[in-house]
Amino acid sequence: FDAVDLIKAKRDGRVLSTPEIDWLISRYANGYVGDEQMAAMAMAIFLNGMERTEIRDMTLAMIASGERMNFDGLGKVTVDKHSTGGVGDKITLPLMPLVASFGVAVPQLSGRGLGHTGGTLDKLEAIPGWRAELSNEEMFTLLQEIGGVICAAGAGLAPADKKLYALRDITGTVECIPLIASSIMSKKIAEGTDSLVLDVKFGSGSFMGDIERSRALAETMVALGEDAGVRTSALLTNMNVPLGLAIGNANEVRESVEVLAGGGPADVVELTVELAREMLRLAGQPDADVEGALKNGAAMDVWRRWVSAQDGDPDGALPVARETHQVRADRDGVLVRQEALPFGIAAWRLGAGRARKQDPVIHSAGIDLAAKPGDAVKKGDVLFTLSAEDAARFPRALEALEGAYEIGDAGSEILTGGPLIA
Numbered sequence: 001f002d003a004v005d006l007i008k009a010k011r012d013g014r015v016l017s018t019p020e021i022d023w024l025i026s027r028y029a030n031g032y033v034g035d036e037q038m039a040a041m042a043m044a045i046f047l048n049g050m051e052r053t054e055i056r057d058m059t060l061a062m063i064a065s066g067e068r069m070n071f072d073g074l075g076k077v078t079v080d081k082h083s084t085g086g087v088g089d090k091i092t093l094p095l096m097p098l099v100a101s102f103g104v105a106v107p108q109l110s111g112r113g114l115g116h117t118g119g120t121l122d123k124l125e126a127i128p129g130w131r132a133e134l135s136n137e138e139m140f141t142l143l144q145e146i147g148g149v150i151c152a153a154g155a156g157l158a159p160a161d162k163k164l165y166a167l168r169d170i171t172g173t174v175e176c177i178p179l180i181a182s183s184i185m186s187k188k189i190a191e192g193t194d195s196l197v198l199d200v201k202f203g204s205g206s207f208m209g210d211i212e213r214s215r216a217l218a219e220t221m222v223a224l225g226e227d228a229g230v231r232t233s234a235l236l237t238n239m240n241v242p243l244g245l246a247i248g249n250a251n252e253v254r255e256s257v258e259v260l261a262g263g264g265p266a267d268v269v270e271l272t273v274e275l276a277r278e279m280l281r282l283a284g285q286p287d288a289d290v291e292g293a294l295k296n297g298a299a300m301d302v303w304r305r306w307v308s309a310q311d312g313d314p315d316g317a318l319p320v321a322r323e324t325h326q327v328r329a330d331r332d333g334v335l336v337r338q339e340a341l342p343f344g345i346a347a348w349r350l351g352a353g354r355a356r357k358q359d360p361v362i363h364s365a366g367i368d369l370a371a372k373p374g375d376a377v378k379k380g381d382v383l384f385t386l387s388a389e390d391a392a393r394f395p396r397a398l399e400a401l402e403g404a405y406e407i408g409d410a411g412s413e414i415l416t417g418g419p420l421i422a
């Protein structure tokens with residue numbers, strides 16, 4: 001094959017064959033097909049889409065570019081969750097120990113944040129000493145002894161996707177169902193999990209925006225999982241409003257620990273519980289008392305053992321920012337609107353996220369919400385607090401938040417963009 005011919009074929013709307021896709025992805029992985037050619041191909045796919053068969057071939061080719069993990073020797077059912085990403089989405093933190101407390105194994109290979117969406121590993125690195133990089137042997141041991149692991153995906157897993165995702169990120173080709181679905185599912189299938197629950201976000205703070213595109217993404221990914229022999233299901237969940245009260249890193253760990261202690265914001269608890277139920281259903285435990293495990297300390301017990309096993313101190317002090325800035329209500333009324341995307345961008349500008357892959361995140365930076373849509377507020381009440389190491393970051397964060405929230409009269413319509421779980 002010839003890369004230029006394949007690019008022209010996709011540009012002109014032709015369906016690529018299995019051997020063509022295999023060739024393209026394997027030659028891209030080994031550097032024979034260049035970034036500039038793959039960028040053109042990604043844009044052709046973005047504009048013309050892919051058939052189901054092509055998406056499946058693309059996924060399998062990306063899996064074949066690297067190693068495939070195998071947890072058969074564990075003697076436990078493995079079940080994983082993947083979220084398409086959002087603002088304040090710290091659910092993996094309470095969810096992994098909660099599900100692991102039921103004796104199943106949760107191999108949660110996670111990523112770092114880019115842009116306005118946070119990354120699970122970045123959040124956890126706020127815990128003093130905690131280590132994201134584990135060898136395959138360490139992963140296996142933790143799954144055996146504790147039941148869960150949250151760690152960085154090794155470089156060996158779907159390396160073609162790693163390369164392609166970085167390229168898409170700088171060529172305006174991220175928000176594309178065939179590319180997102182094959183990217184996510186290649187990693188999850190290569191990870192070797194028996195079952196997988198997808199938390200597919202819809203709304204302004206998500207990749208896809210509208211709910212119908214999110215549904216199409218969910219259906220595409222579920223079909224890819226099932227075709228590969230992974231029991232897969234999906235929840236569609238609201239990312240029009242930030243999840244919980246904490247947006248950042250250290251503060252999201254704090255909120256997760258509250259959930260594990262039986263408290264925490266209602267939306268975070270609800271989503272954690274629903275995802276845990278679905279994961280345990282796929283793992284053969286449909287009647288597990290998920291809420292009980294949050295209330296009776298079983299999930300917290302796994303959390304503490306697991307944090308220690310990855311060299312973190314579960315009692316260590318989390319970083320606190322040097323500077324804070326409070327934003328207060330300018331009238332009495334009800335908070336009617338609070339948009340995820342601008343809050344995500346503001347937290348990012350405070351230092352909670354990174355602008356370039358190689359940048360560090362500032363673990364203490366972020367936003368703590370004091371009110372959620374539907375809450376009554378009085379003039380002078382704190383609506384939210386910005387935290388940063390340097391007060392010079394506040395003006396740009398506040399700029400992002402202009403028009404992002406609104407106080408209305410009592411009885412006004414509350415704009416949440418739909419139910420938490422659709």
Ligand code: URA
Nearest residue numbers: 165179180181183184
């Ligand atoms: N996450 C991924 O891993 N890949 C995508 O394409 C989008 C989100």
